[in-house]
Amino acid sequence: xxxxxxxxxxxxxxxxxxxxxxxxxxxxxxxxxxxxxxxxxxxxxxxxxxxxxxxxxxxxxxxxxxxxxxxxxxxxxxxxxxxxxxxxxxxxxxxxxxxxxxxxxxxxxxxxxxxxxxxxxxxxxxxxxxxxxxxxxxxxxxxxxxxxxxxxxxxxxxxxxxxxxxxxxxxxxxxxxxxxxxxxxxxxxxxxxxxxxxxxxxxxxxxxxxxxxxxxxxxxxxxxxxxxxxxxxxxxxxxxxxxxxxxxxxxxxxxxxxxxxxxxxxxxxxxxxxxxxxxxxxxxxxxxxxxxxxxxxxxxxxxxxxxxxxxx
Numbered sequence: 007x008x009x010x011x012x013x014x015x016x017x018x019x020x021x022x023x024x025x026x027x028x029x030x031x032x033x034x035x036x037x038x039x040x041x042x043x044x045x046x047x048x049x050x051x052x053x054x055x056x057x058x059x060x061x062x063x064x065x066x067x068x069x070x071x072x073x074x075x076x077x078x079x080x081x082x083x084x085x086x087x088x089x090x091x092x093x094x095x096x097x098x099x100x101x102x103x104x105x106x107x108x109x110x111x112x113x114x115x116x117x118x119x120x121x122x123x124x125x126x127x128x129x130x131x132x133x134x135x136x137x138x139x140x141x142x143x144x145x146x147x148x149x150x151x152x153x154x155x156x157x158x159x160x161x162x163x164x165x166x167x168x169x170x171x172x173x174x175x176x177x178x179x180x181x182x183x184x185x186x187x188x189x190x191x192x193x194x195x196x197x198x199x200x201x202x203x204x205x206x207x208x209x210x211x212x213x214x215x216x217x218x219x220x221x222x223x224x225x226x227x228x229x230x231x232x233x234x235x236x237x238x239x240x241x242x243x244x245x246x247x248x249x250x251x252x253x254x255x256x257x258x259x260x261x262x263x264x265x266x267x268x269x270x271x272x273x274x275x276x277x278x279x280x281x282x283x284x285x286x287x288x289x290x291x292x293x294x295x296x297x298x299x300x301x302x303x304x305x306x307x308x309x310x311x312x313x314x315x316x317x318x
Contacts, residue, residue, distance in 0.1 A: 018128060018144065019077040025145035043084045043149070044074025078124055081131075082108035084148055085158045092203035099199060107192070111162040119215040119236065123161045129217035129236075130157050137219055137239060137318075153220030153240075156206035160214065163196040167210035212246075215262070219318075222268075231255045235262035235280065237318045243269040249291075261296065265317035283317045 026045035030037050040046045074080045086105040112124050121129070134147040134154060141147050147154060168189040193210035201207040205224040208214070212228045215236035220226055222242035228234065231254070232246040244266050248256040258272040261279045267286030272278065279296030289303035299309045311317055 018131070019080070021144050022077065022080060022148065025143050029145065039087075039149070042071060042087055044071060044080050045145075047073045077128065078112040079109060081127060081148060081158060082112065085155050088152075088155055089159065089199055089203050099195060107166070108158070108162050111165045114165055116165050118161060118164060119213055119233070121216040121236075123165065126161060126214075126216040126218075127158055130154055130219070133217040133219045133237070133239075138221060151223075152204040153206065153223035153226070156200050156204045156208060156220060156223060156226075157214065157218060159196050159200040160208040160210070160212070163193040163200075163208075163210040164212070166196065167193040169211075212257075229257035231275070232257035232259070234260045235264065237263040237316060238266070239264070239318045240266045241268040241270075241286070245271045245273070247271065247273050249274045258290075263316040263318035281311050281315065281317055283311060 022045060026040045026043075030040055030046055037046065071083075074083060082105050085108060086101050089104060090099070090101040112127075115122060118126060131144060131147050131154060134141050134151055135144055138147075138151075141151070166189065190210075197208065197210055206220065206226045208226075208228040209230040209232075211230045213233040214228070215234060215238070217237045218234055219239045220241075221239060225243040226240060227245045227247060229247050234240070234246070238260055246258045246260065252275065256275050258274065259277045260266070260272070261277070261282065263281045264278055265283045266272070266278075267284055267288065269287045270284050270290065271288070272284070272290040274291060276290070276293045278284065278290065278294045279298065281297045282294050283299040284290060284294070284305065285299070285301030287303065288301050288305040290300065290305040292304070294300050294305070294307070297311045297313070298307045299311060300307050
């Protein structure tokens with residue numbers, strides 16, 4: 007079984023390299039991006055590069071990097087480059103530091119809902135190819151889908167999230183500085199930059215399973231104590247938030263293989279069961295049982311998913 011897992015992991019890496027080689031033949035303008043991602047070795051493609059370098063004043067060869075040696079290195083390069091170029095005119099985080107941080111996070115053994123970061127990110131990428139009818143290749147899923155990039159950054163932020171074990175007194179007087187303990191600021195920086203760049207705000211402490219797809223992604227908010235199960239699909243404009251009247255464990259718990267429609271608001275420490283479907287624009291304030299279909303504001307159950315069907 008172990009050998010099969012290694013072959014499967016290598017196959018994703020090789021698939022990306024094959025798809026990139028085909029793309030650069032047809033659309034050589036993408037050679038610079040694919041080179042920075044470590045997907046091609048531009049120095050071995052002089053014929054494909056000749057037209058591009060003649061048309062543009064900055065030679066593409068100036069951006070050549072060593073080809074990536076693993077799927078995880080490719081993803082680290084893509085996400086660090088995308089974040090650093092989408093965060094505005096000034097960089098608040100060093101791209102090289104971010105790339106190294108992502109690669110180190112991939113190498114760690116910390117589990118999130120039973121999955122390592124490498125396992126979860128691989129399943130996230132495959133989920134896009136399997137479930138998004140607009141996506142034809144694994145390459146476009148990892149290059150362009152900001153929901154995927156946001157999940158990668160969340161998974162790294164979660165592993166950097168090490169708050170103090172003792173709660174800080176927020177009611178301290180103004181003239182007395184509150185001590186900063188634990189390790190939180192790198193995680194919060196990743197959250198903040200990801201939110202600014204991609205419009206997806208996921209608290210570092212949120213727990214998210216593998217094979218999750220955040221489609222279109224703009225306007226998605228996932229709170230600190232929220233959980234999202236394996237195989238769930240979340241569309242744009244979804245909020246997994248609190249009611250504003252609670253503290254502590256105050257956010258929704260989403261089961262496995264759940265489909266949450268665009269613009270849905272799920273508020274409070276409530277459970278949405280496995281295989282549930284929540285219609286677009288719904289406001290969910292009460293628990294939804296497994297397999298149920300709920301719509302409306304407030305959401306009401308209108309049916310049940312057939313046994314064995316996985317809406318997410």
